Amino acid sequence: MINLATKEKKTFSFDKNHSLNILYAKPDKYKQLEEISGKYDEIINTGSNLSYSPLGINKNGISLDLKKFNRIIDFDENEKTITVEAGITLIDLLNFTLSKNLWIPQLPGYPTITIGGAVSANSHGKSCALHGTIRKSIKSILLFHKVNGWVKLSEKENKNIFDLTIGGLGLTGTIVQVTFKLININNTFFNTKKISVNNIQESKKYFSRENINNSFIYSWHRADNLSNFGEGIIYENLIDTSSENNFKNFKVKNNNFRPLFFPFWNKFSIKLINKFFLLFNKLDAKEKKEDFLKVIFPFYGKENYFNFFGRKGFLEIQLLINQTYLEQFLDEFKKLYQIHKPSISLFSIKNMSGEQNLIRFEDNKVCLTFDFIKNKSSLSFMEQIDKLYLKYEILPSVAKDSRIGKDTFYKTYKYATEFKKKLYEFDKKRTYKSEVSRRLEL
Ligand SMILES: Cc1cc2nc3c(=O)[nH]c(=O)nc-3n(C[C@H](O)[C@H](O)[C@H](O)COP(=O)(O)OP(=O)(O)OC[C@H]3O[C@@H](n4cnc5c(N)ncnc54)[C@H](O)[C@@H]3O)c2cc1C
Numbered sequence: 001m002i003n004l005a006t007k008e009k010k011t012f013s014f015d016k017n018h019s020l021n022i023l024y025a026k027p028d029k030y031k032q033l034e035e036i037s038g039k040y041d042e043i044i045n046t047g048s049n050l051s052y053s054p055l056g057i058n059k060n061g062i063s064l065d066l067k068k069f070n071r072i073i074d075f076d077e078n079e080k081t082i083t084v085e086a087g088i089t090l091i092d093l094l095n096f097t098l099s100k101n102l103w104i105p106q107l108p109g110y111p112t113i114t115i116g117g118a119v120s121a122n123s124h125g126k127s128c129a130l131h132g133t134i135r136k137s138i139k140s141i142l143l144f145h146k147v148n149g150w151v152k153l154s155e156k157e158n159k160n161i162f163d164l165t166i167g168g169l170g171l172t173g174t175i176v177q178v179t180f181k182l183i184n185i186n187n188t189f190f191n192t193k194k195i196s197v198n199n200i201q202e203s204k205k206y207f208s209r210e211n212i213n214n215s216f217i218y219s220w221h222r223a224d225n226l227s228n229f230g231e232g233i234i235y236e237n238l239i240d241t242s243s244e245n246n247f248k249n250f251k252v253k254n255n256n257f258r259p260l261f262f263p264f265w266n267k268f269s270i271k272l273i274n275k276f277f278l279l280f281n282k283l284d285a286k287e288k289k290e291d292f293l294k295v296i297f298p299f300y301g302k303e304n305y306f307n308f309f310g311r312k313g314f315l316e317i318q319l320l321i322n323q324t325y326l327e328q329f330l331d332e333f334k335k336l337y338q339i340h341k342p343s344i345s346l347f348s349i350k351n352m353s354g355e356q357n358l359i360r361f362e363d364n365k366v367c368l369t370f371d372f373i374k375n376k377s378s379l380s381f382m383e384q385i386d387k388l389y390l391k392y393e394i395l396p397s398v399a400k401d402s403r404i405g406k407d408t409f410y411k412t413y414k415y416a417t418e419f420k421k422k423l424y425e426f427d428k429k430r431t432y433k434s435e436v437s438r439r440l441e442l
Helices: 029-038 090-100 115-120 159-165 200-207 267-283 292-296 323-340 376-386 407-410 414-428 434-438
Strands: 007-013 019-025 044-045 062-065 072-076 081-085 137-145 149-154 176-179 189-197 217-219 234-239 287-291 314-321 343-352 364-371
Touching: 029 062, 029 137, 029 176, 062 323, 072 090, 081 090, 115 176, 137 159, 159 414, 176 364, 189 267, 189 292, 200 217, 200 234, 200 323, 200 343, 217 414, 234 267, 267 343, 287 292, 314 323, 314 376, 323 376, 364 376, 407 414
Parallel strands: 019 062, 044 062
Antiparallel strands: 007 019, 072 081, 081 176, 137 149, 137 176, 189 234, 189 287, 217 234, 217 343, 314 364, 343 364
């Protein structure tokens, strides 16, 4: 019998909208994982707890912190495959693969996110127009389930559970190992181009499906007032193929997220900083060489953006919308803006490719992101935006928006009931539950 200490701690969702007293354990052996899982009726798995909404925490049962399962298990240079434990961080995985000129390109924007977290959220990165979501790079998964035991998942083995697990928000069990298909990358430097735009109309052509090529295209826009709405910068990153570089390991600091006691962001400071940011970008070189960390993990080193919201936190919505509806939706968005006057600190656009199914945030659509200061006007504005989802066939991200209710979820995720049914078929007791799954009655 292995004795594994459990501890209580107050835990927050990344956006600070939810705080829970949780009981957690940090197993470092598979036997411990089996034993501790056997003791609790409700379990949730936790990676780095960097999800904006409370996906990896639960007030009942046990939260399993899997960061000690962080080894590289197997690497096949000829086949270009790697098997890692799910608690490994993106940066530790990359430090190994990049030294072999290999990588997976679907990397969410912070280096200490774990593989288990990224697979469960079906994460995507800057290049999601070209490379889709992380689902595209997964060859197989080794899952541990309290009732069903050790289960191998792939297109050929237990395909149903494989599909439920990728983007399944940790509800099918503990992902213990993941095998990825890697692709070549000959350089960790990118050529970045910046193009100034005055409004969304001017940006539209960069996000048309015909414009998808080898570069990673995304944008940043002002949304701090209506007269400049949409003014911004289009960024285009292209891997520098002109030379090969000698890759040296990246050293990253641990999460630097420490919210200020008093928030710095308000309508005035957002407007001022946005103005300077835009000016700086306009004066800066239109084309330059940028390093991997800066391009792939844009928030690394810029943690103060989040810290400046203070202890009350912030709100984000991330929406997938058909290109053809983009302008019409943003026109209604602006009308509601005029009425509710929300405080928007970030507005960005990128393209995505993929196929929506089950509860996966994925489609051949444009991906819009808005961050808000949490206040009454932002909240009433967001409630009105929620009502536009059906009209414009919008898919909102559950991982990013910690407000999403059951009604919005089942109306927008048309395969969610199928997901739920299959999940119950796999585990009648529905062992793996989070704060979010409870709210969504999954
Ligand atoms: C600064 C920042 C930038 C981000 N940028 C992006 C981005 O560009 N694109 C994007 O898609 N997302 C992005 N995200 C969101 C992030 O990718 C996801 O929320 C991811 O799930 C967080 O991983 P984590 O290791 O922190 O997992 P946690 O937040 O701890 O858990 C997330 C989910 O994964 C499950 N889980 C974790 N480990 C396991 C496991 N071993 N087995 C089973 N389930 C498990 C949990 O139960 C939970 O449902 C960003 C987040 C931050 C903070």
